[in-house]
Amino acid sequence: MSLAIVDYSEYWWIQIIKAIVIFALGLQLVPLVLLFERKLLGRFQGRYGPNRVGLYGLIQPLADIVKLLGKEQSRPNTSVGALYILAPTISIVTAVATFAIIPFGDAPHIFGTRVGLYGVDLSIGPLYIFALSAIAFYGLMLGGWASGSKYSFLGAMRAAAQLISYEVSQGLALVGVLITAGTLSLTGIVEGQGSIWYIVPQFAGFLIFLVAAFAETNRAPFDLVEADAELVGGYNTEYGGGRFASYYFAEYLNVLVVSGVAVTIFLGGWLIPFWSHQPAWVDPFVVLAKMSIFVIFFVWIRATLPRLRYDQLMSFGWKVLLPLATLNTLVTAIIVVAVHK
Amino acid sequence: MSPAPSPSKGNWTPGDDQIAVQRAPEPGGAGGAYRAFGETLRGLKTTFARVVEGVNTIQYPEEKVAVYPRFRGRHKLHRFEESGLEKCVGCSLCAAACPADCIRVVAAENTPEMRVSAGERYAAVYEINLSRCIFCGYCEVACPFDAITMGHDYELSDYNRSDLIFTKEMLLAEPLEATPLRAQGE
Numbered sequence: 001m002s003l004a005i006v007d008y009s010e011y012w013w014i015q016i017i018k019a020i021v022i023f024a025l026g027l028q029l030v031p032l033v034l035l036f037e038r039k040l041l042g043r044f045q046g047r048y049g050p051n052r053v054g055l056y057g058l059i060q061p062l063a064d065i066v067k068l069l070g071k072e073q074s075r076p077n078t079s080v081g082a083l084y085i086l087a088p089t090i091s092i093v094t095a096v097a098t099f100a101i102i103p104f105g106d107a108p109h110i111f112g113t114r115v116g117l118y119g120v121d122l123s124i125g126p127l128y129i130f131a132l133s134a135i136a137f138y139g140l141m142l143g144g145w146a147s148g149s150k151y152s153f154l155g156a157m158r159a160a161a162q163l164i165s166y167e168v169s170q171g172l173a174l175v176g177v178l179i180t181a182g183t184l185s186l187t188g189i190v191e192g193q194g195s196i197w198y199i200v201p202q203f204a205g206f207l208i209f210l211v212a213a214f215a216e217t218n219r220a221p222f223d224l225v226e227a228d229a230e231l232v233g234g235y236n237t238e239y240g241g242g243r244f245a246s247y248y249f250a251e252y253l254n255v256l257v258v259s260g261v262a263v264t265i266f267l268g269g270w271l272i273p274f275w276s277h278q279p280a281w282v283d284p285f286v287v288l289a290k291m292s293i294f295v296i297f298f299v300w301i302r303a304t305l306p307r308l309r310y311d312q313l314m315s316f317g318w319k320v321l322l323p324l325a326t327l328n329t330l331v332t333a334i335i336v337v338a339v340h341k
Numbered sequence: 342m343s344p345a346p347s348p349s350k351g352n353w354t355p356g357d358d359q360i361a362v363q364r365a366p367e368p369g370g371a372g373g374a375y376r377a378f379g380e381t382l383r384g385l386k387t388t389f390a391r392v393v394e395g396v397n398t399i400q401y402p403e404e405k406v407a408v409y410p411r412f413r414g415r416h417k418l419h420r421f422e423e424s425g426l427e428k429c430v431g432c433s434l435c436a437a438a439c440p441a442d443c444i445r446v447v448a449a450e451n452t453p454e455m456r457v458s459a460g461e462r463y464a465a466v467y468e469i470n471l472s473r474c475i476f477c478g479y480c481e482v483a484c485p486f487d488a489i490t491m492g493h494d495y496e497l498s499d500y501n502r503s504d505l506i507f508t509k510e511m512l513l514a515e516p517l518e519a520t521p522l523r524a525q526g527e
Binding site: 042043044045046047048300301303304305320 | 374384385387388394395396397
């Protein structure tokens with residue numbers, strides 16, 4: 001088993017351009033997802049959703065952002081200044097940094113130079129993702145704690161407990177795929193799915209990953225961190241204006257990141273079944289299309305399931321998901337060893 | 342269920358009186374997980390059916406809900422169609438009937454030179470304060486000449502309280518925008 005090796009080096013200016021493009025892409029996709037979610041949620045509830053600002057409400061996200069940025073940046077007296085300001089930044093930085101390694105395609109030749117359609121092809125892809133999502137939780141935790149308010153603090157405590165519990169299952173759910181693929185490089189995992197997407201042999205792993213992903217992104221039905229009804233707004237209760245917008249941005253970017261990871265690992269990334277030689281410019285669109293399936297599913301679930309009770313969330317994570325994920329890993333390992341013997 | 346035997350016979354057991362109880366399945370276990378998964382899918386189906394069903398929103402300022410013919414909206418004063426004379430004779434019965442005390446009528450005598458109404462007198466001033474009106478329709482019932490009726494307009498907001506005092510001219514005029522009316526059986 002060899003770890004993936006980056007077999008070519010890119011010029012530094014390509015790296016900088018790619019970094020800018022990825023950040024810009026993230027910035028463009030988030031408002032789209034935001035509007036898409038509100039429109040789709042409306043349809044699920046028998047209404048139109050926002051349709052007043054611009055044609056069919058298309059510039060609603062822009063109006064939201066202008067509204068948020070126009071607001072006063074207030075700060076409670078009890079808050080811890082530096083951390084209060086730092087926390088949303090942590091959330092947003094980690095979200096964008098995770099977005100950087102999602103492969104939107106192979107490495108085609110653009111103007112005679114080989115350019116990978118991803119930020120960087122790490123030989124430790126999934127580990128990087130989990131490392132950053134562990135740091136991302138400092139964003140929520142510090143934000144909630146530094147606000148100096150009980151609701152924020154309760155939200156932050158829930159965030160801590162929830163993220164730690166579900167990150168274990170999420171990680172274990174991926175181990176099955178990693179054993180099968182024999183590599184930790186995300187492009188390597190995609191290329192390993194040439195014959196069959198990993199969603200078929202690793203269906204249990206996929207389901208566990210998906211459920212854990214809902215908890216990791218704090219989306220319904222696992223949105224206890226926010227729990228508007230009981231905690232006002234959870235960790236972001238005391239935030240307003242641009243800082244609240246940062247948290248909001250990070251939340252939706254995390255949805256995109258999780259969708260991207262799921263697409264890469266389980267749905268064959270940029271591969272199209274029965275068409276192995278599509279032109280390189282199609283790849284990013286294939287990935288985006290597959291990601292939108294997950295975004296639709298996220299909204300669909302949000303429209304359907306009520307929020308879990310806190311103890312149900314915990315017992316589900318530790319008593320159901322974790323044993324299942326472990327079992328899935330074990331069975332996969334045994335089968336892989338038996339086949340390779 | 343067999344009827345419970347009388348206690349005097351001494352062979353009564355509590356179990357015989359028990360009516361059949363339907364219990365939910367025990368929570369937890371593999372069956373519980375299966376049911377939870379199945380119910381989730383059922384829920385997803387239910388919400389998806391709402392998407393297929395379409396949108397129920399009425400886009401209010403552009404579309405309006407049609408009112409029933411007997412809807413009690415803003416009042417209207419009427420004229421005789423052939424002569425154009427006002428039906429109101431300034432009798433003030435509506436003002437007497439009004440529980441909210443929002444109608445003010447000042448009557449004046451008709452003269453041969455200026456004939457306003459069909460009767461002896463006419464309403465020189467007829468004002469309804471719509472910020473006080475409770476739309477009960479008693480004025481309509483009290484009127485002996487059907488001179489005042491409840492119309493169908495319900496868009497009555499204004500920036501000023503004094504703008505909501507409707508004068509006789511405003512009540513006699515046709516509304517600027519006709520409120521859609523529900524057809525028979527709709």
